[in-house]
Amino acid sequence: MEIKQTAFAGSFAKESQCPRDGKPEYAFIGRSNVGKSSLVNMICKRKSIARISRTPGKTQLLNYFLVDGLWYLVDLPGYGYAKISKKKRAEWQRMIRTYLKTRYTLQSAFVLIDSNVPPQEIDLDFMNELGEEQIPFAIVYTKADRLKPQELEDNLAQIRKAILQHWESLPPEFITSSNTGLGREELLAYIDQVNKQ
Ligand code: GDP
Numbered sequence: 001m002e003i004k005q006t007a008f009a010g011s012f013a014k015e016s017q018c019p020r021d022g023k024p025e026y027a028f029i030g031r032s033n034v035g036k037s038s039l040v041n042m043i044c045k046r047k048s049i050a051r052i053s054r055t056p057g058k059t060q061l062l063n064y065f066l067v068d069g070l071w072y073l074v075d076l077p078g079y080g081y082a083k084i085s086k087k088k089r090a091e092w093q094r095m096i097r098t099y100l101k102t103r104y105t106l107q108s109a110f111v112l113i114d115s116n117v118p119p120q121e122i123d124l125d126f127m128n129e130l131g132e133e134q135i136p137f138a139i140v141y142t143k144a145d146r147l148k149p150q151e152l153e154d155n156l157a158q159i160r161k162a163i164l165q166h167w168e169s170l171p172p173e174f175i176t177s178s179n180t181g182l183g184r185e186e187l188l189a190y191i192d193q194v195n196k197q
Helices: 036-044 049-053 086-102 121-132 149-163 184-196
Strands: 006-012 025-030 062-067 071-075 106-114 137-142 173-175
Touching: 025 036, 025 086, 025 137, 036 062, 036 071, 036 137, 036 184, 086 106, 106 121, 106 184, 121 137, 121 149, 137 149, 173 184
Parallel strands: 025 071, 025 106, 106 137, 137 173
Antiparallel strands: 006 062, 062 071
């Protein structure tokens, strides 16, 4: 699937303010610095469309991008900022939980995982939460270009093993690099397929 046009559709502080036009949407989320802005830009083939959403730890907004007038890519505020206050963290949790639980048009979440680092408790916890709420999700491994093929495979094997301690099977996964465009086609094909279901 090729994208012809992506338009910023707004930033919203809570689910109740989000678009009500019924278009399917896909939410991207991950630890701060996982490469989310770069991935959103890579998917949209725009240099800095996601910059608008870069206000770490301050405003926590749901950022909407309308793709080809058909579906929304939603850039969710990331988790795991070291400097964030307890209060802000609780606010983030409440907003994200409400969004994920109540968003009737959400087709799938994409949980971004850095392919360069060992399994992180915070990512596993977040996936477990999605599981408890029965929210469909896929994994997007980021920054795959940083590792040699064998190192990448070894790292992914470790992460998959950690996931399988909590899950019976692995969710759909995409191995990506925003530097090289790796995984873009596959990710868009997946979204296209879900949109058509
Ligand atoms: P965010 O905080 O999750 O939005 O992460 P950013 O997109 O700002 O990326 C964090 C850092 O990782 C930046 O220094 C990026 O240049 C780098 N980065 C992001 N994606 C990739 C990638 O695919 N490959 C490499 N080598 N670096 C990346």
